[in-house]
Amino acid sequence: MTTLMEQNVETSTRPLRVLLLAPTGRDASTMAGILSRAGFTAEACASAEELCRGINEGAGVAVVTAEALTPPAMRRISATLATQPPWSEIPLMIFVAAPDMDRAARSFEGLGPRAYVTLVDRPIHVKTLLSSMRTALRSRLRQYDIRDLLAEQQKLLENERASTLRLSGLAEASLAIASALSLDDVLQMITDQAAKVINSRFAMIWLKVEENAQTRTIWAISAGAEGTRDVVDDATVAALDEIAATIKSTVLLPRKKLAGLDAMLAAPLLEREGRTAGLLMLAERPNAVFTTDDEAVLTQLAQMASVAVQNARLYREAQDANRAKDDFLATLAHELRTPMTGILGWVQMLKIDGVAQNDVDTAIEMIEGSTRVQARLVEDLLDVSRIIAGKLRVDLAPVELRPVVEAVVEMFHARAAERRITIETKLEERPLSVYGDETRLHQIVWNLLSNALKFTPEGGRVSVALQLSGSKGVLRVSDSGQGISPEFLPYVFDRFRQFDNSTVRQQAGLGLGLAIVRHLVTLHGGQADVASDGIGKGSTFTITLPVLAVRVARAELPQLLTKPEMPRLDGIRILIVDDDDEAGKLVALVLNQLGAEAREVMSVADAVKELRRFEADIVVSDIAMPGEDGYALMRKLREIEPQLGRQIPTMALTAYGRPQDRTRILASGFQKYIQKPVEPVELARAIAELARV
Amino acid sequence: MNVLVVDDDVAIRTLVSRLFARRGDNVQSAADGEAAIACLEHYEFDLVVLDLMMPRTDGFGVLSYLERRKDPKVRVIVMTAAVPALVQRVPENLVAGVIAKPFDLAALLALVDEAFLAVPLA
Numbered sequence: 001m002t003t004l005m006e007q008n009v010e011t012s013t014r015p016l017r018v019l020l021l022a023p024t025g026r027d028a029s030t031m032a033g034i035l036s037r038a039g040f041t042a043e044a045c046a047s048a049e050e051l052c053r054g055i056n057e058g059a060g061v062a063v064v065t066a067e068a069l070t071p072p073a074m075r076r077i078s079a080t081l082a083t084q085p086p087w088s089e090i091p092l093m094i095f096v097a098a099p100d101m102d103r104a105a106r107s108f109e110g111l112g113p114r115a116y117v118t119l120v121d122r123p124i125h126v127k128t129l130l131s132s133m134r135t136a137l138r139s140r141l142r143q144y145d146i147r148d149l150l151a152e153q154q155k156l157l158e159n160e161r162a163s164t165l166r167l168s169g170l171a172e173a174s175l176a177i178a179s180a181l182s183l184d185d186v187l188q189m190i191t192d193q194a195a196k197v198i199n200s201r202f203a204m205i206w207l208k209v210e211e212n213a214q215t216r217t218i219w220a221i222s223a224g225a226e227g228t229r230d231v232v233d234d235a236t237v238a239a240l241d242e243i244a245a246t247i248k249s250t251v252l253l254p255r256k257k258l259a260g261l262d263a264m265l266a267a268p269l270l271e272r273e274g275r276t277a278g279l280l281m282l283a284e285r286p287n288a289v290f291t292t293d294d295e296a297v298l299t300q301l302a303q304m305a306s307v308a309v310q311n312a313r314l315y316r317e318a319q320d321a322n323r324a325k326d327d328f329l330a331t332l333a334h335e336l337r338t339p340m341t342g343i344l345g346w347v348q349m350l351k352i353d354g355v356a357q358n359d360v361d362t363a364i365e366m367i368e369g370s371t372r373v374q375a376r377l378v379e380d381l382l383d384v385s386r387i388i389a390g391k392l393r394v395d396l397a398p399v400e401l402r403p404v405v406e407a408v409v410e411m412f413h414a415r416a417a418e419r420r421i422t423i424e425t426k427l428e429e430r431p432l433s434v435y436g437d438e439t440r441l442h443q444i445v446w447n448l449l450s451n452a453l454k455f456t457p458e459g460g461r462v463s464v465a466l467q468l469s470g471s472k473g474v475l476r477v478s479d480s481g482q483g484i485s486p487e488f489l490p491y492v493f494d495r496f497r498q499f500d501n502s503t504v505r506q507q508a509g510l511g512l513g514l515a516i517v518r519h520l521v522t523l524h525g526g527q528a529d530v531a532s533d534g535i536g537k538g539s540t541f542t543i544t545l546p547v548l549a550v551r552v553a554r555a556e557l558p559q560l561l562t563k564p565e566m567p568r569l570d571g572i573r574i575l576i577v578d579d580d581d582e583a584g585k586l587v588a589l590v591l592n593q594l595g596a597e598a599r600e601v602m603s604v605a606d607a608v609k610e611l612r613r614f615e616a617d618i619v620v621s622d623i624a625m626p627g628e629d630g631y632a633l634m635r636k637l638r639e640i641e642p643q644l645g646r647q648i649p650t651m652a653l654t655a656y657g658r659p660q661d662r663t664r665i666l667a668s669g670f671q672k673y674i675q676k677p678v679e680p681v682e683l684a685r686a687i688a689e690l691a692r693v
Numbered sequence: 694m695n696v697l698v699v700d701d702d703v704a705i706r707t708l709v710s711r712l713f714a715r716r717g718d719n720v721q722s723a724a725d726g727e728a729a730i731a732c733l734e735h736y737e738f739d740l741v742v743l744d745l746m747m748p749r750t751d752g753f754g755v756l757s758y759l760e761r762r763k764d765p766k767v768r769v770i771v772m773t774a775a776v777p778a779l780v781q782r783v784p785e786n787l788v789a790g791v792i793a794k795p796f797d798l799a800a801l802l803a804l805v806d807e808a809f810l811a812v813p814l815a
Contacts, residue, residue: 337794
């Protein structure tokens with residue numbers, strides 16, 4: 001059991017102090033001295049007024065002599081006792097001379113019903129005084145315990161009420177999301193709940209959604225604060241934009257951050273890939289600050305709103321995709337029946353008795369043409385179904401791009417001439433090899449050219465350009481055709497989409513060609529892009545493919561060492577730096593095959609990191625890389641070489657091939673320079689030479 | 694009889710043209726709606742055999758041109774590979790018959806005969 005004095009230490013002394021009131025100051029100070037020596041906190045009061053003030057401020061016991069209890073003093077003390085909180089009954093110890101006891105007891109009834117009086121005989125033995133004092137204070141302490149208990153219960157009750165409100169608010173919000181309400185209605189509901197649950201003066205959702213390639217702003221203002229919308233000006237919208245761009249979680253904003261809105265607590269509404277699309281905000285509620293509970297609730301409501309926004313988008317996309325699929329099936333039916341009609345009709349024509357020889361010739365020609373159209377259609381469908389099943393494979397080997405492009409352009413010359421369309425070509429003079437599947441590369445170029453010709457009117461122009469750009473091969477096919485509207489531009493490479501779904505048939509075909517192109521290009525580690533200035537302004541398709549680093553097919557790797565002229569690179573540690581993963585891997589594979597220990601990184605920063613743990617004998621680096629290039633790597637190497645305590649021989653392996661490139665590269669500090677694509681043996685010899693230095 | 698065959702597919706256009714030429718009709722052909730309207734402006738036809746889905750101006754475009762011209766003499770047969778939902782949009786009063794691709798040559802000719810039998814004796 002803890003002693004009274006120990007508890008005194010824990011609790012503030014004020015609620016346990018002993019207040020003394022005696023008419024003569026000496027009485028009071030004598031008693032105060034005795035109590036203080038025994039370890040109590042005792043304070044003498046000069047008047048009943050001061051005693052009452054002391055009781056109100058907090059005290060354990062009030063000690064009063066009978067003489068001090070004049071009628072006005074009794075009235076004053078009675079009034080104070082009456083205003084005590086329900087749990088409180090401050091012990092009142094009255095010192096009375098023994099002979100007066102009965103009379104005094106009666107007169108003290110004037111102290112009122114809330115007086116908890118103990119009469120003490122005078123004169124009093126010190127030990128008795130101290131013991132009575134301890135008893136009184138113990139009783140006072142129990143009152144404090146009750147007070148704390150009551151307060152705790154009250155707090156629990158309030159918390160429970162608040163959490164019930166939160167739960168019902170959150171439940172209502174999630175019901176709203178599950179219901180078939182429109183996005184705007186759901187967001188309004190969530191806004192209202194936010195204001196209600198957090199008991200805030202004002203709540204608002206501000207959100208930008210992409211609909212049909214256009215941005216729409218949604219405002220939802222909590223009920224009772226609708227007028228707020230009117231004070232939203234451009235500056236406010238700019239501020240909202242700024243907040244949305246910076247916050248990633250629920251935050252307290254500085255007061256008056258927003259003109260006219262006095263917004264305080266804001267939570268981001270997240271769209272796909274964690275992009276902030278809008279905000280759920282609360283303005284300050286009267287006389288209170290936001291608690292962590294409020295923050296948690298707002299975060300949850302913001303998450304629900306985010307889910308609602310994403311649901312709405314998914315629903316819209318699903319509907320669009322479904323419509324696109326329906327349109328595609330209608331087109332497919334049409335495109336399959338059309339050549340079938342020609343074939344069936346001409347076969348019937350052949351069966352007619354006495355058919356003329358020139359009709360037979362025409363029939364055969366027409367049947368062949370229609371069959372080819374249908375065969376290509378089926379091939380495209382099969383390719384797409386392989387793409388969907390993830391089963392489209394490419395057989396990669398070094399391929400020179402220029403002859404592929406030339407061959408396809410040649411195939412289209414006759415068809416272009418028929419419609420007086422000019423095909424202009426501007427093809428890279430330098431060698432441009434990629435690591436690719438020749439048949440599929442052919443198909444990519446064929447589809448792009450076929451597409452360009454389809455959409456170019458008679459007398460128009462199609463241009464084909466192939467160039468080496470950094471360590472990429474870039475093929476551009478432009479036409480002077482009907483162009484593409486900005487709304488359709490993002491969907492050009494999608495399956496089952498054609499430029500329009502009206503009955504004006506653009507040209508024969510399913511619109512699968514471009515979807516196939518994009519997929520094939522991706523399989524080659526490249527990228528397909530489209531640009532158009534709009535309807536009637538033509539369009540440009542751009543294919544970017546990484547340039548081949550080493551002229552070798554994966555299948556040939558095992559045989560590399562069997563070549564007699566091939567040097568061995570046993571134990572040479574090589575770090576390869578190339579932003580193109582495939583290129584870097586291929587170089588590493590070749591070098592490892594020859595006995596080297598080659599590692600590959602994709603950026604200058606990673607190279608610097610790797611060099612601290614991998615003691616490379618040689619660094620082989622690409623020059624053209626996004627961000628930090630090969631020259632930057634050279635500067636970094638010079639910086640860290642003192643720390644590494646050694647110099648590392650370097651070799652540039654780059655598609656840059658002009659004499660001035662070579663000069664600049666060697667001047668920057670590279671010991672060797674090799675142009676991509678390199679023969680494996682040439683690469684190995686260069687490495688072996690560098691290793692000997 | 695003067696016949697105009699309109700289809701963007703070369704095999705079908707040649708086939709239907711040949712079919713009518715064998716009957717001894719005077720046949721012209723067009724590869725899209727625009728070319729068809731140009732022909733209709735310059736010559737008089739008894740019969741137009743018309744595809745629906747074509748580049749530039751489609752079959753519906755040709756039909757509305759004919760409606761504006763109010764030529765009581767010309768009969769229109771629509772031949773199409775389009776889905777039924779689209780075929781239903783063909784105004785009945787403007788066409789004498791609709792035939793779905795692929796079709797029998799005999800069925801097309803029978804439809805033409807029917808169309809001309811149905812000509813009211815004005």
